[in-house]
Amino acid sequence: MDSITQAALGATVAGAIAGKRCNGKVLLAGALLGTLPDLDVFIDYGDDISNTVKHRGFSHSLLILLPFSLLLAALWHRYRPAEAWSFSRVWLLIAAGLITHPLLDTFTSYGTQLLWPIQGYYSLSSVFIIDPLYTLPLLFALGLGLAKPERLSRFCSLALVISSAYLGWSLMAKQQIESRALASLPPTHVAADKVFITPTPFNTLLWRIVVLEEDRYWEGLASVMDADTKIRFLEQHRGHWPLAQPSASLNDLRRFTDDFVRYDVDNGKLIVTDLRLGMMGNLAFQFQFAEQDAQGQWQPQLPVRLPRAEIQGDPTRLIDRALGAQNINAQLEICSANC
Incomplete structure (x- = not known):
């Protein structure tokens, strides 16, 4: 998905997990985590084919992101400890911010190597790479939550339910089209x-x-x-x-x-x-x-x-x-x- 959507998703996920601890810094951290996997676009693999097929590779792999999230959580807990933040909550926020990126990418048509270095491209192909109906609930919740900070986490949780329901709808719509295609x-x-x-x-x-x-x-x-x-x-x-x-x-x-x-x-x-x-x-x-x-x-x-x-x-x-x-x-x- 596009960078705005991934940043909005990361921020919304962070807001939902943080609960009453949520603030602007938490949302910013979530947005950064949500866009981090796409930094692989700056890697030159030597030719245009390699740059195409290796995008969404190691940086989108659950086998890489989950251990990486543990490392980041450990470093945070060691050098920036906070009484209100347990290690498990810090790790959950970081892990969710990172892995929701490739999981959302999997709904697009551009294959995602979820299990790199194990070969295989995963694609549900049920949403376009830019889809306002998925992104707008996330942005609306963040804007409304910043205006009413005491309800920020609740707005984020509700937005995630709505956006996830939209992904569910996309799969059902595709199934309907697939049945018609096979019959035609x-x-x-x-x-x-x-x-x-x-x-x-x-x-x-x-x-x-x-x-x-x-x-x-x-x-x-x-x-x-x-x-x-x-x-x-x-x-x-x-x-x-x-x-x-x-x-x-x-x-x-x-x-x-x-x-x-x-x-x-x-x-x-x-x-x-x-x-x-x-x-x-x-x-x-x-x-x-x-x-x-x-x-x-x-x-x-x-x-x-x-x-x-x-x-x-x-x-x-x-x-x-x-x-x-x-x-x-x-x-x-x-x-x-x-x-």
């Missing part, structure tokens, strides 16, 4: 584990579905507000890897995306795209892997992430589609214009 698949034998479902930006009403096969994939939009439960899919060409052998970077990207990638040749450049993040015509992660020389031979290169195209189009069409308007031409236009 084209008449081919597509394995259920090759269906990817994710919310569109800033909401959990409108969802994007990607159905993957060897040389093609289908993409569709579905809203929980749709009167017609059938999902209409647009078929897309997936392409193939033209070099003799896949590179180590490509294998890393395929593991990260669960093989939801597309291959394109554009002006002699080999581009590999993550199909999960973004929408048709405006996908967020595109990488150039190779370029053709004068003889038409592919020359591999260090993968470089390409800049994202500027988003154009009328955002109200996305809103209309989220509210249940169904038109296959409008759907294609939405997919091409929004991310």
Whole structure:
């Protein structure tokens, strides 16, 4: 999730745990703990693929954060002891502030390595990376609590209940869309584990579905507000890897995306795209892997992430589609214009 949301979550968790001990310093400490795991974005792993697939790695691992929280609590208890704060409460506040970050990240589509160094990306893919309906209750509780300090902890606890209920709703909405998607698949034998479902930006009403096969994939939009439960899919060409052998970077990207990638040749450049993040015509992660020389031979290169195209189009069409308007031409236009 975005940094504002993670800071708000960390502060709210700290406020709820602190109880009557809660004050502005506690909220600030919680906000810092809530954003700490994302400092790994400043680490350069050597190339754009490594920077992508290794983000949300060791700094998001429960196997690292829990021992680290014990170390921080021990240092605090030793050098800043306070009668009102027991070791167990200090540790609980630090641990909760840290681990709620990767747990929330797991609800997004960008995989989180919860058990690093054990390989594996965890993603429930039920909320967009920025979702105001999740964040606003947290910010509202913090603002209201600072205005009424005697009720700050109670406001924080209530906000956590509301935001957690929203995450529960997102999982139920996704389950509904998944059932509709499986019932609406084209008449081919597509394995259920090759269906990817994710919310569109800033909401959990409108969802994007990607159905993957060897040389093609289908993409569709579905809203929980749709009167017609059938999902209409647009078929897309997936392409193939033209070099003799896949590179180590490509294998890393395929593991990260669960093989939801597309291959394109554009002006002699080999581009590999993550199909999960973004929408048709405006996908967020595109990488150039190779370029053709004068003889038409592919020359591999260090993968470089390409800049994202500027988003154009009328955002109200996305809103209309989220509210249940169904038109296959409008759907294609939405997919091409929004991310």
